[in-house]
Amino acid sequence: MRCATVSSASAGRSSASALPPRRVRRHGSSVGALLGLVAVLGCLLSLPAARGEDGYRLWLRYDPVVDPAVRQAYVEALGEIVIAEPTGPEMPAATLAAARDELVHGLRGLLGTDVxxxxxxxxxxxLLVGTTANAALLALVTETDLRAAGPEGYIVRQVKVDGRSRILLLANHEVxxxxxxxxxxRHLQLGEPLTGLNLVSAPRIQRRLLNHWDNLNRTVERGYxxxxxxxxxILPDYLSPRYRDYARACASLGLNGTVLTNVNANALVxxxxxxxxxxxxxxxxxPYGIRVYLTARFSAPKEIGGLPTADPLxxxxxxxxxxxxxEIYRHVPDFGGFLVKANSEGQPGPQDYGRNHADGANLLADxxxxxxxxxxxxxxVYDANVPDDRAKQAYTEFRPLDGQFRDNVIVQVKNGPIDFMPREPFHPLFGAMPRTPLCAELQITQEYLGGAANLAFLAPMWSEVLTADTQAAGPGSTVGRVVDGSFDLHGISMIAGVANLGSDRNWTGHPLxxxxxxxxxxxAWDHTLPPAAIANEWTRLTYGNAPAVVAPLTRMLLESREAVVNYEMPLGLHHLMAEGHHYGPGPWVDHLPRADWNSVYYxxxxxxxxxxxxxxxxxNGVAQYATPVAQLWGDPARCPDEFLLWFHHLPWxxxxxxxxxxxxxxxLxxxxxxxxxxxxxxxxxxxxDRVDAERWAHVDALLRRQEQDARTWRDACILxxxxxxxxxxxxxxxxxxHHLEYYKAIQLRYVPGDPSAK
Incomplete structure (x- = not known):
């Protein structure tokens, strides 16, 4: 029994295949270590040859390239890694070392041999690797390439050096x-050819952040x-290896910032x-190019500073x-800044002192x-004492403040005007504050789309918003262009996603x-990427390139968000979920103290x-949009079906x-x-037969649960x-x-992520 337990744990750790630690401490005698190793090996040899995969490695699996011809071509093209020394100022060693370690680790796995x-x-x-600080590498590219790469981008290209083919990996800066x-x-994992390789890419948005709604007691609001x-x-004494793997995963996507704490902030941080x-x-x-940010509780001067007031003036x-x-910058010299939720859902803010949002933001900005x-x-923001349509209130409060914020203030706006519903029209503030940088806040965690129990691939939802044309200055004024700063020519741009991560071994609860x-x-790197391409790419990286797997799984991903909209809140219906946990249906909710917390209000x-x-x-909420949009959505004969009941009360x-x-x-x-x-x-x-047993069984069970959830939503809402x-x-x-009273009587307790659960 003891042997089996040790073996199982060892297998689980092995499946992670994370980067090896840079330093290994050895304790105890060599004889004892050898005996322990023999015992473990003996147990491992008794295990079945096949081993499940727990999903820890995410899309960074680096399994051997299946096609032997392709693998051999990669070996011949990437036989060595050359880290070019700078000929000018030395570049920071830690970030370059992270890149080197990832290449060594990844190529070893993909090619089956040490490079x-x-x-x-x-x-x-x-493979020639370096920055433009190396004159020899700089000579291999053009000024146009360097401008296209920008401060964070890269050039990965097949080049000729002394008549020999090389692969060049060059950037203006180490990140x-x-x-x-x-x-x-990623290119190699997808089995793409190196012949003619020419990747030149740079992020469209400067600050690409995850927002963690994590509390200091380790609960996660809306975390599943x-x-x-x-x-x-335990911090700062022990740094889990998982922190490094988190940073690797974020950096692999080009994410460069993380807000560590909940927007419902605790001043103790x-x-x-x-x-x-x-x-x-x-x-x-x-080393992975990620800066930390913190949420600031506006009343912190009173709560931890002992002051009698938090008045921003x-x-x-x-x-x-x-x-x-x-003090913060003495601890963290590259600290990114503060994320603030103020005068919203009971959080303190400048309005407590008769001030406005610009007064509060500018205090911190200065x-x-x-x-x-x-x-x-x-x-x-929304105010229980304001009888107006809740969807209008953020625009009403913020639109008059356009131009009053300091240059280093970014107003973070949810994708829609209510609250991360399965489908919403884009927020009317996009395009309405041309003198203020706006950040799009997207929710990765599925607060209203079944949590980690339901499959809902959200790229189509986000792309729908980012490609939406605000018509703020005629055609082409898309939300994406507002966010990336190219429309209003701001010097700062940002996008944020409320993270769906936690301590589960596979990071996200649901494997998919x-x-x-x-x-x-x-x-976040490129908001113009098609959702279908992203779904195909993730599937191949995470489950392999076999078409028999890629085709059905990609189809499921691309259908999933619309499926959830249909069985939860179709045709523009919204806010029909049960109170508190938001997991199941509750279109009958009508007893909560605020009108706009009740489903019947919507x-x-x-x-x-x-x-x-x-x-x-x-x-007249439609009037907050530009005239062409307002005219389209305000006419029930022309309004698209997906927004019909958002903007119109219509006969049965x-x-x-x-x-x-x-x-x-x-x-229907x-x-x-x-x-x-x-x-x-x-x-x-x-x-x-083509997916490892552990992940297949997990997904299968959750899909069956989702089918049951979909029937519950359908029956409860229709009845x-x-x-x-x-x-x-x-x-x-x-x-x-069942009858309606059956569904109304359902009480789910201790739903993960529910801040009201006791």
């Missing part, structure tokens, strides 16, 4: 070398993959004891924040500016939810019809484009969501809305399994 690192090329095939190393390894990655109690812990994490992340408050920021830090001020972390990173179903009227005849017999009545259309969408999920089960069964519509369920829609 030596030498100071000069001695073999016909060699570009790191990103280029990951790009080259275990505890927080950050073990605050700004105290000296916790700043030491933050500094320890920053030290692990720094108070001189004492300004002095306190200046001293605190100086003390961060000498350190080149930024303030990220969230626009997720890793695709959302990956997709966010790829879109769908407004009655005997006449359903939907929230945001047209000129209702709240309203005739849809399909020719069906609105009631029938709603019911709910059924379509169920049918789509159900169709995945045979698709996944068809790849069982509830039928009490108003008083029409029969149309042909083609399965009859509900």
């Amino acid at each position: 030596p690192v030498r100071p000069t090329a001695t073999a016909p095939g060699a 570009g070398v790191l990103y280029g190393a990951f790009a080259l390894l 993959a275990g505890q927080s990655l950050w073990d605050w109690f 700004l105290t000296p004891a916790y700043l030491e812990k933050v500094a320890a994490l920053a030290g692990v992340f720094r 108070d001189a004492g408050v300004k002095r306190w924040w200046r001293a605190k920021v100086d 003390v961060l500016a000498p350190h080149n830090g930024v303030v990220i001020w969230r626009a997720f 939810a890793q695709a959302n972390w990956y997709a966010f990173g790829r879109l 769908h407004r179903a009655d005997a006449q019809g359903i939907g929230f009227d945001r047209s000129a005849n209702g709240s 017999d309203h005739r849809m484009r399909s020719g069906r009545t609105l009631w029938d259309e709603i019911c 969408h709910y059924q379509l969501g169920v049918d789509t999920v159900r169709a995945w089960l045979p698709l996944w069964a068809g790849v069982q 509830y809305f039928q009490t108003f519509a008083r029409r029969p369920i149309p042909n083609g829609v399965e009859q509900p399994e």
